[in-house]
Amino acid sequence: MRYLHTMVRISDVDESLKFYCDILGLKEVHRYDSEKGRFTNIFLYAPGDEATAASDKRAPVIELTHNWDPEEYTTGRAWGHLAFRVENIYETCQKIMDAGVTINRPPRDGYMAFVKSPDGISIEILQEGEALAPAEPWASMANTGSW
Secondary structure, X not given: OOOOEEEEEEOOHXXXXXXXXXXXXXXXXXXXXXXXXXXXXXXXXXXXHHHHHOOOOOOOEEEEEEEOOOOOOOOHHHHOEEXXXXXXXXXXXXXXXXXXXXXXXOOOOOOEEEEEOOOOOEEEEXXXXXXXXXXXXXXXXXXXXXX
C-alpha cells in the first residue's frame, strides 16, 4: 500500500491556485477536465515530493476538485487538516502573511503554525527538524479565529 492523494473541494480555481501555488509554493503536476461530470481535478505536489509526484506514480499529491456548478462547502475544519514541513517556519509564515493570509495559529513555539485556504481548509505548517528559538513578532502573537 502507498499513499496517493488527499482531495479537497474548491470554489474558485484562480483563488485556490494563488493560495496553494503562489503562496504555499506547491506545483501543478496534472489537470483533468470532465465535461460530462462537470468538474476539474488539479493535482499539486510539494517541491520536495517532485521525484515521485511528477513521475508515473503521481503521489503524494493534493487533488483540488472544482465542481463547475455552484455548491457550498461547509466541512472546512471538520475533517482535519493538510500538513507541510518547511525549512524555516518564520520565513514561510512571513511570506504567507505578506501575501495577505491570516496566520490563525502563529509559530510561537518555533515549530507549528496554522493558516486556512480560501475555502476554509486548515493548513498546518511544521518546522523541519528541531523547533527554532522563539522570536518576535511570533512569540507574542495571539491566535486569530479557528484553526
